[in-house]
Structure formats: C-alpha cells, structure tokens
Amino acid sequence: MNKFNEIYLDLEAAILNQRYKPGDLLPSENTLATTYNVSRETIRKALVLLLESGYIQKQQGKGSIVLDVKRFNFPVSGLTSYKEIQDTQHIKGKTILTKNERQLMPQHIIQQFNLPADTQVHYIERQRQVNGESVILDKDYLLTSIIPEMPDKEAENSLYNYIEHTLGLVIGYAQKEFTVEPITKEDKLLMDLQNDSHVVVVRSSVYLEDTRFFQYTESRHRLDKFRFVDFARRRTP
C-alpha cells in the first residue's frame, strides 16, 4: 500500500475516533512529515484525500481544520454498489433475484453507446427489500464479452464483489443520471408502490479502468425511500 494512503487511513481513523475533533487543527504538514517520517509532499497527498472526502478544510497560514463529519452521514455519492452501502450503513435488507438471463442489449442502449447490434448481455433484475417492502428495482445489463458467466448466487449477493474479486477486473468510473419518471406496469408489478405515480430513476454507465464499457444499470427507487447526499467543493466556473 502507498504511504500517503496509509497516512490518509490513519488520520481518517483518528478523526472518526474523535482524537481530532471538529474545529481542531491537525498537526502541521511539517510536523506530520516528521512524525510519519515521510516528505511533506507525501503528507500533502494524504491531506488531499481527507479534503476530498470532506474530513478537513485547509487554510493557508492557519492549518487543516477538522470538519464535522457526523452530519455527512450517507456518502451515497460516488460509485458504490447497493450491497456496499448496505454494509457500511448497517441496513438490513433483502435482495430478491427475479431474473438472470442472457439476451441482447436493448436497442436504445446499443444506439447510445455505439455498440455492435448483436451485443450480448446478462440481464439481471433484482428487488431490494427493506422491512419486507420492495422499494428499489435494479436492472443490470452486463456485457458477456467481459463477464462470461453470471452465477445466480453472485448476482444475489454482490455484483461488484464478484467482478472485482472473483474475476479480477478493475472498475474505473461511471456516469450517472438522476431523473424522476412516471411508473411503468413493471414497476407496479415488482415494487410495493402505494399510490405513487412516479419513481426516481438512476441510470449508470460503468466502465473498467481500461476504459472498456461493461455495465449499464437502471435503478428505480420508490420516492419516499430515496435520499442522496453529496459533499461538494466550490470550483469557480
């Protein structure tokens, strides 16, 4: 592991353990450099990670101020799977695999990404239940050219765990789009919608680290169960 990553994790733990409390200043970069026995630039790389995660705010001439991270509860932003969020948030839910079959990629996605017309995918459909209610419906399209097999067990457990650990692929980045759309007959069938007329739709295109497109996902959320939290830094436009 990198030095700066180690230091980042160490400082993160110290902040989460309240060894550094909100409003406190971290030790100066020079101090940290000597205590960790690394150069100052390495410390600065660790601090950038803390900065991006919203743990600290830096001020020239002053120091690195610890922010109140408790308020930033749900880091649902970024590229994290449902299973992973569930684990880190200690939500107990249930996933029901309703479909796992090979088919051709739907036409509109073919066009959007300029894929060959005969692109084959694993189509995976899953209901996410919380307190016995189906509140999320996930539809995943995974290229069979990159992911040859998709066992039911893995689809039910964690897709990303299977892709990264079993297959050894490295996930790189994704583009996500959030909209609110009228419900379909399928939603009505597969989700426990009360009298809702709409659902939140999150569409993601996911790429490997080598820039190969490999997954398209449509995640449909019941309105009252949808919440998205983001930490943003100002960058003058």
Place this chain on the structure above:
Amino acid sequence: MNKFNEIYLDLEAAILNQRYKPGDLLPSENTLATTYNVSRETIRKALVLLLESGYIQKQQGKGSIVLDVKRFNFPVSGLTSYKEIQDTQHIKGKTILTKNERQLMPQHIIQQFNLPADTQVHYIERQRQVNGESVILDKDYLLTSIIPEMPDKEAENSLYNYIEHTLGLVIGYAQKEFTVEPITKEDKLLMDLQNDSHVVVVRSSVYLEDTRFFQYTESRHRLDKFRFVDFARRRTP
C-alpha cells in the same frame, strides 16, 4: 494563476476543441513537462484535475486516454449556482424575486446547526421560469452577520456573483441532500405544478473557505424538469 491550473485549462480546451479526441492518448507526462517547460509533478497535478473532471482516464504503462465527454451531460454536481448553470448551458430563463426580507432563521435550521436562537438572515425566495413556467422554487437563508446587505438587484441576478465579487468572500464547500417530498400549499401557489403530488427537494448547507456557515438553501424542483448528472470514480469501500 498556478502553472498546473493553466496547463489544466489548456489541455481541457484542447480536448473540448477535439485536438485530442476520445480514445486518443495525451502526450506522455515527460513530453508535456518539456513542452510546457515545467517539472513532471506539475504536469501530474494538471492531469489530476482532468481526471477528476472526467476528461481523461490514466493507465499505468500506457498513458492518459481521452474520454468521451458528452457535453449535454452537464455536471450539475458540485457547488454551482443556478445562474452559473444557466450561463454555461445557455438556457434562457427568468428569475422572479418574490421575497427578500430580514427575519430570524427558522427553528429547525437553528437546531440542526447549533446556531444562536436569534440568528438573523436574509430570506430570499425566487421563482425560476423556463418557457414561462415556474419550475423551480428557491428559498435561501443568508446570515446577515456575514452578508450585511442584500440588494434586490443582486438577489435577482446572481447571489454567488455578489458574494464572491462584490463582498470578496470565498465560498468553500457544501453539503447537499436530495429527496422527493409531497408538495406544500406554497409550492402550489408559487410553482406551475400540473397534477404533481411531489417535488424534488435539494437542501444545501454552504460554508465559506474559513469554515463559517453562511447559507442554507432549499431548492424545490418540478419532477419533470429535474435532472442531475454525476461523474464518479471507483474507490474501493
């Protein structure tokens, strides 16, 4: 301006102008270092900015690959004001200032942020119109202790322009929360809702660079006009 920022803007322009096309490799870091006459670490800082903005993907041993920046997928993520989005997207809209008055910060926000009970704010309420329809309702609470005056003209134009350029304050970061909630009587009054029962609510807490809290915003969007796009990189949880 920094060297690495200049280089970032230069490379960004080159990508947007298609001098480097999607799939192309950027010149190597060493090449860039010599052509820009800077050290390699400086080039690397510029590349980090391109990376975070989703312009490139780096691969060890290979190079920096230019990604397909779908221009219409404008990044509404981050910390950018409505006016700024409007400008960069060339949307022609109209803002109607419906309220601009001093009052006390509402009780629930006082509690949430541990503010003094008598915290005074400018309460600003604005309708955002597109094609003559009120589709967004913005409610802003700005601490008078930090922003003493709030002229109507500035409130109607751009809050952030006024805060940053006229007052010389530096905006730092924000926490945002997206939910979908039932409409209120006020929504019904101030927005052109057809038969909608819900609106998207974006609540933001905005802080200055020196970590002072100065703004709370509630932005209410008509469902069919809401769209949020995000670029995310994988960070193993």
Place this chain on the structure above:
DNA sequence: GAGTGGTCTAGACCACATA
C-alpha cells in the same frame, strides 16, 4: 518574525504495458 499551507523542482526508483 515565526509558522502555516501553496507551489514547484530535479531527480530517483518502482510497476506496468508494449514491442
């Protein structure tokens, strides 16, 4: 003036991809 973070350098060694 002393201490802080912000930028930048020139060089080193490593891990990885490609030929």
Place this chain on the structure above:
DNA sequence: ATGTGGTCTAGACCACTCT
C-alpha cells in the same frame, strides 16, 4: 529494453495568518 505512469524525496521560494 524502452517508455509509460505511480510514488517519494529534499529542498526551495512564495503567500498568508497571527503574535
């Protein structure tokens, strides 16, 4: 073997804050 990006260093100078 060569070239690529990834990490790390030791030092320098600058801009800023605070006393």
